[in-house]
Amino acid sequence: MFKKAKRTQAKIKLAITGPAGSGKTYSALRLARGLVGPGGKIALIDTENGSASLYSEQFDFDVLNLEPPFEDASFIEGIQGAVNAGYEALIIDSASHFWEAILDYKDKLDRRGGNSFTNWNEAGKHFKGVLNAVLHSPIHVIACLRSKTEYIIETNERGRVVPRKVGLAPVMRDGIEYEFTTVFDIDLSHQAATSKDRTGLFTDKVFQVTEETGQQIAGWLTATGGQAAPEAPSTQPAPAAKPVPASHPADSGKPATDQQIKNIEALWQRLGYGQEQRQKLFQWLDAEALKGAENWTDLTQEQAARAIGFLSKKASEGGAA
Structure with missing residues (x-):
């Protein structure tokens, strides 16, 4: 059976x-x-x-x-x-x-x-x-x-x-x-x-x-050992109809881009969040690495991407942090 x-x-x-x-x-x-x-x-x-x-x-x-x-x-x-x-x-x-x-x-x-x-x-x-x-x-x-x-x-x-x-x-x-x-x-x-x-x-x-x-x-x-996803985007060219740029490296140690910070700030303003929620978010992202951090510029690209995903979901739900 x-x-x-x-x-x-x-x-x-x-x-x-x-x-x-x-x-x-x-x-x-x-x-x-x-x-x-x-x-x-x-x-x-x-x-x-x-x-x-x-x-x-x-x-x-x-x-x-x-x-x-x-x-x-x-x-x-x-x-x-x-x-x-x-x-x-x-x-x-x-x-x-x-x-x-x-x-x-x-x-x-x-x-x-x-x-x-x-x-x-x-x-x-x-x-x-x-x-x-x-x-x-x-x-x-x-x-x-x-x-x-x-x-x-x-x-x-x-x-x-x-x-x-x-x-x-x-x-x-x-x-x-x-x-x-x-x-x-x-x-x-x-x-x-x-x-x-x-x-x-x-x-x-x-x-x-x-x-x-x-x-x-x-x-x-097939249990043959898939490897973790590479953090650097592929450089293989995209088709002309919809090119996929390779100019956005996702290195976990690189600082958040200006566009990522703008995205976070726009979502933050929309949600009406303040400093208390910011500290909660920093703790959720990485309590040790972001201990004492106060600004979005302290985030890495990977942390910023996760923050955008989290805040976008909260914005769609109308929820609180």
């Missing part, structure tokens, strides 16, 4: 979150190629008006284009089709659309009348059907999730007041990150950090998602 548990029996279920322009699709394709190797088969469910096919010259993959209105049955059929066709990895871009489909279905039920709680229960069954198809499929699944975006006002290097787009929580059911093995959060400078990582390979790291990232996960799954 029972048998020895082995990671070789598992397939990664991973989410990539980020605002528009952060490079989710490109990162997912690089990750998938690293996972399955140079000859592995990759499928992609595209709900973004065929945008993934822009990368068809850089990557070898097959695509299923879904058009609105999106329905849960279409996603389930696509996932099962990838499994039956022998694909080794499936990318869903964007998985946020099947959550929006559930919200639309709930809205239709509400317009018909009835109890809202009962309607949510019915809509939830449809959501669970898609989620189960993702989690129980015997292949690697990478789900790209759009982040909610918001514009904050800040002063640029020329002293001009300008709006800037920031990414917050993913467009998906609250708590969805608990369903995935690992969640990569990518910012507009194409740097990734993890809000959840059961592999332990990427915890407290700031990096770019590359083929090597997928190779590390594949090594971990």
Whole structure:
């Protein structure tokens, strides 16, 4: 009945979150190629008006284009089709659309009348059907999730007041990150950090998602010793359509960049936090190294990236430190 548990029996279920322009699709394709190797088969469910096919010259993959209105049955059929066709990895871009489909279905039920709680229960069954198809499929699944975006006002290097787009929580059911093995959060400078990582390979790291990232996960799954994520971003050139700059080193010992500090200050002002919360944050980041620290300039790039992720989440929740 029972048998020895082995990671070789598992397939990664991973989410990539980020605002528009952060490079989710490109990162997912690089990750998938690293996972399955140079000859592995990759499928992609595209709900973004065929945008993934822009990368068809850089990557070898097959695509299923879904058009609105999106329905849960279409996603389930696509996932099962990838499994039956022998694909080794499936990318869903964007998985946020099947959550929006559930919200639309709930809205239709509400317009018909009835109890809202009962309607949510019915809509939830449809959501669970898609989620189960993702989690129980015997292949690697990478789900790209759009982040909610918001514009904050800040002063640029020329002293001009300008709006800037920031990414917050993913467009998906609250708590969805608990369903995935690992969640990569990518910012507009194409740097990734993890809000959840059961592999332990990427915890407290700031990096770019590359083929090597997928190779590390594949090594971990087969228990052959995946190595920790490299902190320096890859220098491999990105495609012309969406270049991924290699000018943002994520060296854990280097001081936070001016842009990181601006991001922290903008989020801090929005949350209305003061010195007491700052000391709590410093303790959470590194109580020993930041003992006595008072300024954001005391942070390293890695600490600043973690602080931005934490504060962005708090801002989206409207919570306290």
